Amino acid sequence: MGAEVTRLREQVATLHGELVRYGLVAWTAGNVSARVPGVDLMVIKPSGVSYDDLRPDNMIVCDLDGAVVEGDLSPSSDTAAHAYVYRAMPEVGGVVHTHSSYATAWAACGESIPCHLTAQADEFGGEIPVGPFALIGGDDIGKGIVATLSGHRSPAVLMRNHGVFTIGKDARAAVKAAVMCEDVARTAHLARTLGRPVPMAREDIDSLYDRYQNVYGQPGVSSAAP
DSSP states (O other), X not given: OHHHHHHHHHHHHHHHHHHHHTTOOOTTOOEEEEEETTTTEEEEOBTTOOGGGOOGGXXXXXXXXXXXXXXXXXXXXXXXXXXXXXXXXXXXXXXXXXXXXXXXXXXXXXXXXXXXXXXXXXXXXXXXXXEOXXXXXXXXXXXXXXXXXXXXSOSEEEETTTEEEEEESSHHHHHHHHHHHHHHHHHHHHHHHHSOOOOXXXXXXXXHHHHHHHTSSSTTOOTTOO
């Protein structure tokens, strides 16, 4: 288990750099976490630490109630939300939170992103939904994420007046969903400024989603792989 925690600390620290690279975060906002397979533990970033200063050895290991198990710093202020998602959704191996500009603008409007793009159909299987408003610090955000995404194909939710949360089978997949969510949100915004986006038929969305999830790419290689 020590080796797996070490690996995930390295991965989670590295993946925070991807949030910066894709312009999804500002200052110290945003976070990535990963479930430790086989035990009720997760790895998450420390609260309020600069992205330039994030290293594997200052990632925090918490249990799935949000209590610190290993680490000298306080964990992210969103730890309780991540922990709730892991408790409620055992298939989830990674959670990401960002305030990426375009997707968060849709969240500020309390509006889901309709599916007008093949790329959105591929990744999200339809609209990107809006979740309820909830205050930071407890597990109310986690409850809203779970209530919105349970039974939904989208791995992303726009939490009203807050920002984006994404889930995945592992932390890398959740980061990919966050990158794609912002890309879709930006294009959807631009389409609205040009006119009225053209709807897609449900059967076309379903076909695109099935192809991308089950056929696209190389056999045995996840579409979330680098």
